[in-house]
Amino acid sequence: MKRIGILGGGQLARMMVIEGFKMGLEMHVLSSRADDPAAQVTRFWHEGDPNSEPELAQFLSRVDVATVESEFLDERVLAPAIQTSRVAVVPSPKLLGLLSDRKTQKEWLKQHKIPTSPFVALHTATDARNFFREHAHSPGRKNTGGVVFKKRRHGYDGYGTFIIQNGRELEEWLNKFGDSIHEFICEAFIPFRRELALQFARNTxxxxxxxxxxxxxAQNSRCLWVKGPVGAIPYGKKSPSDHPQTAKLTRLISRALKQSSYVGLISFELFEARSRSSAQTEILVNEIAPRVHNSGHYSLEATTPNQFQAHLRAILNWPLPKTAQLCSNGFAMWNILGKSDSRKSGANNSREWRPPHDVHMHWYGKSEIREGRKMGHMTALAATPEAALKILSTTAKRLKL
Ligand SMILES: Nc1ncnc2c1ncn2[C@@H]1O[C@H](COP(=O)(O)OP(=O)(O)OP(=O)(O)O)[C@@H](O)[C@H]1O
Ligand SMILES: [Mg+2]
Structure with a gap:
């Protein structure tokens, strides 16, 4: 039995463990607490910190190949631990490092000619003021311009993202963060029509x-729901989507993954926006996550293989189909997010709650409910994406956390 090691014990690791066991793999987890979501679902839990070199090296020596649930690992810890143990971490620490920094991530997109918003790396406040002047107003439209400051590393769920729409906001932001400006990039605000997502897996x-x-x-900068597929794909058809720009984007991303020798699953958050040069829409990449992703949880029921199986197949160099096979014409996913006052008000009904039969529940095993914390998610399949989403929005109203 192949032994797979996962660095980290959150819900992404938990779902990977569950899917890995189904595939006949022995799933090991390195995390700090025995009640971490992934630790609960494997006999092969190892107590330790993925950012401690000796603990990581010891863990790696007990598995055949390792992978991550977060891109934010310290390369200076990973490299020596890999050298000591001679066990590979996939995707490679070099690519994880490159894609976990917003500056090098944007440069990677630019280098591979993948459409993304204009951006600048920041050294001084003048860099930010100049960029703001250039992008404060989108051509031909009022109040749709502005810039967005983004922390280069460790941003998530909107933490580290600052939307600036006028000169006053800019100066206030510079007063607050000017001293650490090199830790940010600045990009043009995109007045997007909707946010989309796309995933790929590549094997060796x-x-x-x-x-x-x-x-x-998103609601309060946290993903609330996902629905798809975007564009009408007749049931049983192979084409990933007939959205006009998707085929081109897919070609560009596939080429970039090949040229970078990327291995594993990778997720792209996208903006669908009106093109700056024509009346058509365009798709821009907003953000890359070199791992399985919340926007792909729908795949647990909606596609074969699902994203967790696809990631494991990729890192093991098992064969991959060209497209994920859809199990229905429409699907949706809804995140179950914690509410801060549920304990006090006694509003939590999740224990007594009886889920409808057409909803697939996925709980993450977290005992403490906090405001906005991802406690689980649900998925539904239906004749259309909208019908699937409707099943989940109705269910979400009845479930109180
Ligand atoms: N250039 C932009 N123009 C308009 N809106 C933006 C822009 N960049 C980010 N946003 C908005 O802010 C949200 C968070 O930004 P982004 O995804 O880059 O950061 P994040 O905090 O890392 O998010 P995540 O939770 O996905 O890790 C986006 O989903 C989008 O709604
Ligand atoms: Mg994002």
Whole structure:
């Protein structure tokens, strides 16, 4: 039995462990607490910190290949631990390092001619003021311009993202963060129509699997739901999507993954926006996550293989199909997010709650409910994406956390 090691014990690791066991793999987890979501679902839990070199090296020596659930690992810890143990971490620490920094991530997109918003790396406040002057107003439209400051590393769920729409906001931001300005990039605000997402998996042989294009929606900077596929794909058809720009984007991303020798699953958050040069829409990449992703959880029920299986197949160099096979014409995913006052008000009904039969529940095993914390998610399949989403929005109203 192949032994797979996962660095980290959150819900992404938990779902990977569950899917890995189904595939006949022995799933090991390195995390700090025995009640971490992934630690609960494997006999092969190892107590330790993925950012401690000796603990990591010891863990690696007990598995055949390792992977991550977060791109934010310290390369200075990973490299020597890999050298000591002679066990590979996939995707490679070099690519994880490159893609976990917003500056090098944007440069990677630019280098591979993948459409993304204009950006600048920041050294001084003048860099930011100059860039703001250039992008404060989108051509031909009022109040749709502005810039966005983004922390280069460790941003998530909107933490580290600052939307600036006028000169006053800019100066206030510079007063607050000017001293650490080199830790940020600045990009043009995109007045997007909707947010989309797309995933790929690539194995060592170079086979690339493409997932369908999906739409997602955030509430308070946290993903609330996903629905898809975007564009009408008749049931049983192979094409990932007939959205006009997707085929081109898929080609560009596939080429970039090949040229970078990327191995594993990779997720792209996208903006669908009106083109700056024509009346058509265009798709821009907003952000890359070199791992399995919340926007792909729908795949647990909606596609074969699902994103966790695809990631494991990729890192083991097992064969991959060109596209994920859809199990229905429409699917949706809804995140179950914690509410801060549920304990006090006694509003939590999740224990007594009886889920409807057409909803697939995925709980993450977290005992403490906090405001906005991802406690689980649910998925539904239906004749259309909208019908699937409707099943979940109705269910979400009845479930109180
Ligand atoms: N250039 C932009 N123009 C308009 N809106 C933007 C821009 N960049 C980010 N946003 C908005 O802010 C959200 C968070 O930004 P982004 O995804 O880059 O950061 P994040 O905090 O890393 O998010 P995540 O939770 O996905 O890790 C986006 O989903 C989008 O709604
Ligand atoms: Mg994001």
């Amino acid at each position: 042989d170079g086979e690339i699997l493409c997932y369908p294009l999906v739409e997602w929606h």
